Amino acid sequence: MKILLFAGSLRKDSLNKKVVRFTDKLLKSNLDLKTTVVDLQTLNIPVYDGDIETAGIPEGVKTLAALVASANAIIISSPEYNGSMSSPLKNTLDWLSRVKPLPITKKPILMLGASPGALGATRGLAHARWPLETLGNFLYPEAMGFMHADQAFDENEDLKDPVQLAKLQKLINSFIEYAGKLK
Secondary structure (H helix, E strand, O other), X not given: OEEEEEEXXXXXXXXXXXXXXXXXXXXXXXXXXXXXXXXXXXXXXXXXXXXXXXXXXXXXXXXXXXXXXHOOEEEEEOOEEOOEEOHHHHHHHHHHOOOOOOOOOOOEEEEEEEOOOOOOOHHHHXXXXXXXXXXXXXXXXXXXXXXXXXXXXXXXXXXXXXXXXXXXXXXXXXXXXXXXXXX
């Protein structure tokens, strides 16, 4: 099974990028999985604009669309912006929805989120469900928010809290089983 992971954040030191990298580490222990981590910042995806689309889908969007299309499942970790989904994630989904054939449909998706606050980006994850479901994806019913994520990782970017680690591992295992049934 091929799993694509990315953060709905552009910032170099993003907490959600840490969650993605750590989740990728956990997935690497399963030999039946092939993972790809994408950094949206490196793709230089512009703000969606119909005039840009008319001139041609940007290369970064095409690159991401190909990776999404080839993935059997997707894991996204995204911050919350003002109580809603992040603008980089929304923009990315808007661009992906313009690629034909639609690459981000009928994909099992696990949502994770991290923030320095007490809610762990969970409000943003709830809002992100709408466009992902509208595009015909299968969102895993559970999600996980990492609250106080600015203190959650050690210097090796490993989760410090064994309870959070066990919860994440259980969630990932359940998601992989779910995605495998949809394959």
